[in-house]
Amino acid sequence: MHAAPAPDHDSAERRVNLTRYLSPDEIAQVRARSTWRGIGMIAHCWATIAAMMALVAMFPNPLTIVLAIMVIGSRQLGLAILMHEGAHGGLAVDGKLNLWLSQWLCAYPVGAETLAYRRYHLQHHAHAQTERDPDLPLSAPFPTTRASLRRKLLRDLSGRTGLKQRLAQLRGAAGTAGTAGMPVGERRATFLARLGRPLLVNAIMLAALAAAGFWWLYPLLWLLPLLTWFQAVTRIRNIAEHSVLPAGDAWRVARTTRAGWIERALLAPYWVNYHAEHHMMASVPCYRLARLHQLLQAKGLDARLEIKPGYLAMLRVAAPQR
Template structure:
């Protein structure tokens, strides 16, 4: 499996000259045994997270089936949209090889149970994402545009979130995805069709299977209402909040602070930050640590007295106040 850079316990920092200057060597602070402990991977933990994610989605759909009313539908949209973010996070985990000890199994789990259902793909994401880890918070970071707009005004942030929650952002992204999947307009029809199938065939197949299962169960309308709608709305909003929390408004030229950790309450973990995604500073410290050991790594850094070097916020509301400090 391809791994993210800096798996030997180093992390890159923003805007600092040479590669050597842009790295923090964690082996100066953690022992070899401690590093091995936090990097240990469990296939059953990976499968368990996927099962938990889909089990939560199924439970919310069952709730609406038993008690169909506006309140349960709204709750289901929020929770399912958050678990769709959970699938994206688990796909990200698969891109780092963290879902299973076996590389082929890791990729299979990441593709079919995490990436394809939400219309994306692990291998393409991995190539893109490894560049983010190699050049985080520099001009070569492909994700820099996600944080460059901050700090901003609260009015601007609310406009962005309203576009997310009303489906405008999601529809725009899906339209661009479908158009891009057909390739260039000067290609032959057969070539464009083949490219479309290559790029979106499997995601469409998985979604067709999901629709078929819901139809057989007698709830075909759950697919547009409780799958597509959350994906176009709540998923977009919480993804934006997560992106803002991870990399926006960070100090310059500090290799310890290329990413932010945000403490999350139980409600925030349920609706904004599933599967330990809030421990993002630790993830950038050592990208090979599986997500379910990031909290343990955080506590370990705290016992070493070096957690103060990291960028940490006490909660997502506090973080948003930093990202949008003025009206």
């Protein structure tokens, strides 16, 4: 049986006010933002991508290619996570710089857009695990069978999910909604307004690799990871964050999953695994979520959270039957 979502009128009551449990100094400590930390995370993400591309360029073989696809796909998820951080204003103290970093260095490279995402995502925070939660369809199918989960992950890893989503994105940008009867020039302008900047950033990436003599790295180590590993780890992350949670429990609208270094490298970059803490205080930048977790733990409040010891343990809960 799936856990039924709580009625929407409960949403305000289902938020935990951590100011009742943490001192003003502790709250100020975890809410403190650093522009240099934000820039550093973005630089780390792109440096990892560049390093894996350089590895394959120097030693092109099946082992390095598969490793690079996995690592780069996880860093593409990292860019999406850092876009999410920008949507919450956590990449820089200055709002304009925060948005620029989030858009041009995080969102556009993976075909996303921060402002559109922010509008959608704030509804998720306002109505998490209720009937008005726009992310509810991501968690509602669980628990499911292991066979069903395997089919979903195989679709992701084969590229079927990614191709379907990208084609839908292109059709939506070219769209029929609101563009029927428009002159060709206006329809072109509408398309460019919706997808022009992501396409520009990707064209720059391709041109830079081509200028270096490695154009083939773009389809092999950017598009292929984006259509495969990125899709699979995004699904696993979505399952971990909100699936199979008790309805009506303000402390358990989201889950924290403990992650070792391999999981952080391939599944859960940039502290995304501390999702329960994020939902309790969304103004805390991602690099301080571990500290928030420690504060809650020191006060004995971690026992009230939904915490799993690892992603494999979490998947066993999401897919308990064969």
